Amino acid sequence: MNSVTKRFGGLVAVNRVSFEVRRGEILGMIGPNGAGKTTVFNMITGIYRPDEGSIRLEGRELVGLRPHDITALGIARTFQTIRLFPNLTVMENVMAGQFCRTRAGVWDAIVRSRRHRQEERAILEEAERQLAFMGLSHLAEELARNLPYGLQRRLEIARALATRPKLLVLDEPAGGLNDQETRELMDSVVRIRDSGVTVFLIEHDMTVVMGICERIIVLDNGEKIAEGTPREIQAHPRVIEAYLGKEEEESHG
Amino acid sequence: MLRVPPKFWAGLVIAVALVYPWVVNDYWVDVMNFCGIYMLLGLSLNIIVGYAGLFNLGHAAFYAVGAYTTAILSTRFGVSTLVLLPVAALAAAAFAYAISRPIIHLRGDYLCVVTIGFGEIVRIALINNPGGLTGGVNGIIGIPRPSLGPLAIRTVDGYYYFILALVVLSVWAMRRLEASRIGRAWTCIREDETAAEAMGIDTASLKLLAFVLGAAGAGIAGNVYASKMTLIAPESFNFWESCVMFSIVVLGGAGSIPGVIVASLGMAALPELFREFARARLLVFGLAMVLMMIFRPQGLWPSTHWRRQVEREREPGVTPTPAVGSPSR
Numbered sequence: 001m002n003s004v005t006k007r008f009g010g011l012v013a014v015n016r017v018s019f020e021v022r023r024g025e026i027l028g029m030i031g032p033n034g035a036g037k038t039t040v041f042n043m044i045t046g047i048y049r050p051d052e053g054s055i056r057l058e059g060r061e062l063v064g065l066r067p068h069d070i071t072a073l074g075i076a077r078t079f080q081t082i083r084l085f086p087n088l089t090v091m092e093n094v095m096a097g098q099f100c101r102t103r104a105g106v107w108d109a110i111v112r113s114r115r116h117r118q119e120e121r122a123i124l125e126e127a128e129r130q131l132a133f134m135g136l137s138h139l140a141e142e143l144a145r146n147l148p149y150g151l152q153r154r155l156e157i158a159r160a161l162a163t164r165p166k167l168l169v170l171d172e173p174a175g176g177l178n179d180q181e182t183r184e185l186m187d188s189v190v191r192i193r194d195s196g197v198t199v200f201l202i203e204h205d206m207t208v209v210m211g212i213c214e215r216i217i218v219l220d221n222g223e224k225i226a227e228g229t230p231r232e233i234q235a236h237p238r239v240i241e242a243y244l245g246k247e248e249e250e251s252h253g
Numbered sequence: 254m255l256r257v258p259p260k261f262w263a264g265l266v267i268a269v270a271l272v273y274p275w276v277v278n279d280y281w282v283d284v285m286n287f288c289g290i291y292m293l294l295g296l297s298l299n300i301i302v303g304y305a306g307l308f309n310l311g312h313a314a315f316y317a318v319g320a321y322t323t324a325i326l327s328t329r330f331g332v333s334t335l336v337l338l339p340v341a342a343l344a345a346a347a348f349a350y351a352i353s354r355p356i357i358h359l360r361g362d363y364l365c366v367v368t369i370g371f372g373e374i375v376r377i378a379l380i381n382n383p384g385g386l387t388g389g390v391n392g393i394i395g396i397p398r399p400s401l402g403p404l405a406i407r408t409v410d411g412y413y414y415f416i417l418a419l420v421v422l423s424v425w426a427m428r429r430l431e432a433s434r435i436g437r438a439w440t441c442i443r444e445d446e447t448a449a450e451a452m453g454i455d456t457a458s459l460k461l462l463a464f465v466l467g468a469a470g471a472g473i474a475g476n477v478y479a480s481k482m483t484l485i486a487p488e489s490f491n492f493w494e495s496c497v498m499f500s501i502v503v504l505g506g507a508g509s510i511p512g513v514i515v516a517s518l519g520m521a522a523l524p525e526l527f528r529e530f531a532r533a534r535l536l537v538f539g540l541a542m543v544l545m546m547i548f549r550p551q552g553l554w555p556s557t558h559w560r561r562q563v564e565r566e567r568e569p570g571v572t573p574t575p576a577v578g579s580p581s582r
Contacts, residue, residue: 045451071453083451085444087561096441100453102434106466109433110426116433123434145565163453 004053006039013039015222016053021167026189026199028213030206030233032242035219037202038080041171045077046070057167072100074166078156078173080202086145090136090155093144094127097162101126126162133195134158134188150181157188161197168192170201174208186212210234218242270417274410282409286481288521289416290474295501295513296423297470302499303508303556304436305463306443308365311372312498315345315468317379317490319475324393324485325386334480335399335406338473345472346465353464357457372495379487392486399480412481419477423470424510430466431510439463440558500538504545506552515553 006014014036021027029037042048044055046067055062062070076097085093102123108116131137134154139147144155153173160168170189174182182205189212193199203209209216210230218226218233220242226233233239274282294316301309319341326332326340356367382389399406399415406415430436441449442456450456479485497520505516545552551560 047447047451066455066457067450068453068455071451076453077451079448079451083445083448085441085448087444087558087565088440092437092440095437096449096452096454099434099438099441104434106430106435106462109435110429112429119434143561159452 001040001044001055002053004040004043004050004055006036006043006048007051013222014043014050017219017222017224018053019217019224019227021198021200022215023166023198024193024196025214026193026201026212028209028216029200029202029219030204030209030216031219034221036222037219038171039222040219041077041169041202044070044169045075068100071163071165074164075169076160076163076165076167077169078153078160078171080171080175082149082152082156084144084152084156084159087143089141089143090131090147091127091140093155094130094159094162095123097130097159097164098123098126101164126164130158130161133161133191150177153177153181153185154188157192161192165197167198167200170199172202172204174203174205182208267421274413279409282413284522286409286412286416288517289413289420290478290481291498291501291521292420292514292517293416293423293474293477294471294498295505295517296420296427296510297467297474298498298502299467299508299510299513300427300430300470301463301467302502303506303513304431304439304443305460306439306507307460307463308361309368309464309467310365310492310495310499311368311370311375312467312471313490313492313495314372314375315349315471316475316478316494316498317375317487318345318348318468319472320479320485320490321379321387321393321475322472323476323479324396327397327480328393328395333400334397334476335401335404338399338476341476342469342472345475346469349464349468350461353461357460357464369492369495372492376487376491379490387487390487392484394484396479396483396485398483406480412477416477419473420514424514427510435459435462443558500542504542504552506555508558509552509554509556512552512554512556519553 001020002018004014004017005012017036017040029040031037039048043050044062046062046065046069050063053063057070057073057075060073062073062075065073085096088096102119104113104116104119107113128137128140131140134157136151136154136158139151144152147155153176157168157170157173173189174185177185186208189199189201201208201213213230215228216226216230216233217224218236218239220238225238225242226236228236273285294312297315298309298312301307301312322344323334323337323341326337327334332340352371356364359367379387379392380390387393406412438449438454438459441452441454442459446456478489501516501520502513504512504519505514506512551562
């Protein structure tokens, strides 16, 4: 991401932010509420278009592409508020991720061509693999909306993984999780990275951020104010000021 | 319910359908022919409204393109209407592609209004008789019956089996489409379009595909209608017709093939069975719609998807979503 700016009307949500995500790392992005973190994510995944700057994946420009193109190129995401397909089963949700990796068309579907049959098998196998990876196999036929919150978060990750991404972008994956679930999440993220997927996440929960992120980027008021290892960030004066400053504002009303 | 596999019921229905013309007189066979054309229209609209979840109140426009393409090419160039069956489908599909591409990004309610618009535009364009092709208000007469060499469809019974074959073929093709990655993608779009897009589903192309396929089906229905009636006029393709088609899909259960079949039967056959109510047809129709929407919005024979949605809404604290259209919009 290079010198990216996003304005909403008169408000500059993101101002000339630049950073890179390195292959195979777990990168975290933190910052007070309203710092522009989700806006950055939305620009990476194509939901918003930056007003200035460029975003490149392995040299390929992403600005101007539709979200599904970006997913096909290898960036998958989860949402801050979970966006599963509520009336579909766990299995059907995960299978959806394989759409961009298959090609069978209308004709293939109607005549049940070899391509259709092979791809259906592959889709099922991939979905089963991701369910097993995230520990959801026993719930495959359950409706997504019936799952408890923690498992819904896991399902959303499984679905994103089914798109076989190079980069997995997680928007507050620990939101609403208890301690046990948070530990399981951290463990999952490390396993995901170890399986060859780069992870970039937004989080407010410092246990998660300091626990698994190798590098951290800090945003405040739409600007990048710090970048470095967890140790460096913890001691960074501007970061402390940003968080403490906000606390002071809030407590003084 | 009985523990009989669905294939048995399907087989039974087809068996009954096959012997039907032998046990009733021509009048009732013709009623079913009329019904069958509505089934084709309902099934094709089901792809757009039921599978992709798009509001379409202008389906009669595609019906008209199929009918008029058939009429013009057969009366002016002597092409057999049977040969024109795929041509009509293609013409309607191409037309749908052209007009849907610019509007595919519109949100549910706006899309609805635009479809009403293009339905009317087509009807009025036909009346205006561009290039002397469409015969204006009076339409086109003398459309030949379908024939190809020795094979010809001229009798009521002949049409019955022709339409039955088309309906069975449509149902078969649609079932396969439902159970494919494309059918699943449409379902995802209906559930949450933004999430679907984020998961790599090309929502715009798939919505367009629904329009094109639905139009092709309507074009086929138009071809059959044209050769059966041997004359067509713009008034057969008005907004009321689009409403009837839309109602068949919604009353039957959007997305449900058996629902559409049952609703078509009801829509076309019931007025015949209750002749006394013929004049009050519109009133009864309106009343039926209102009652259905209040007491059974998921339709007569809801699809699995709708059944799950209704169960979800029965849980306390969930606000109901509309019968069609993507809830996330």
